[in-house]
Amino acid sequence: MNHVMEADSIQLELNGRKILSDIHLKCETGKITGLLGRNGAGKSCLMKIIYGDLKCEKSIRFDSMPQYEAYKRPDLILFLPQFNFIPEFLSLKRIFKDFELDFSHFSKRFPEFINRDKSSVGSLSNGGCRLIELYVILKSKSHFAILDEPFTHFSPIQIENVKELLIEEKANKGLLITDHMFMHITDICDSLYILTNGKIHLTKSIEEIETFGYARLKDS
């Protein structure tokens, strides 16, 4: 069954400065939705608003049903923040148990983790830690996942593996992704939004990235 998540009527002001005002964002299962914007444009704020972690005037709907505190419904949506969020002392075995996932499937796909199930997540490299976090969010049962900078800390080879994983997993959920490595986002996304001056624009062509002043395509 196809599921739809919509966000609109969002008004966010921080310290008297209007951050978000004209938002309409739609995310569907089976699709990857990209979100780009300069630093401070409000991407992370928008993601936290959708997740329900940042309170403001808003309308967030899952299959037309309003949901103001989506974080209380991990069956609906999961969130990968831009920082490491797993307690450092937890072992990989314990993390996979908590998320009800099979570690052997993971280590089969990423052989560098074979026999590391007893290691704590804090003992891993930044890339290793990020991979664990991304994997558990992507593979857990949920209609949607919000991924804030999922490519951070990864080497180019790992990024290719992660992109494969994202494409594979979009069959099971809708993904909303933001990252400054925008070429990787444009490679895999089905629809792309640009956030600028508090307003969101659904792009019709890749050239609009340059039109909206986010990046110079010829240099990338």
Next chain:
Amino acid sequence: MRILKTIRLIWTFYRSFFLLSLLLTTCSLILFWEYGLGIFAELFWLKIVTLVITFHFINSNKNKEYYYYQNLGLSKGLIWATSFIFDFVLFIFLIILIYKLR
């Protein structure tokens, strides 16, 4: 199974300040053993104040970890409320136990 998982997750969170709390409770019990009911009010408020300080400390230093629990269906309110209630009930229970033993 769901309840066991919830308890396991709350215990994981509570572990982050359990030892500090246990140390304070032990000190309180020793003082209560020495001075009896006369010092109960002071110990009670000391416990409340340290719980508030713990909340502020964890909230500013470990707030990123809330996403772990939220992604597993446990809100900040639930993990804090359960941890505090358990911690406080344990404190009161041990105080009553010491009172009976004295």
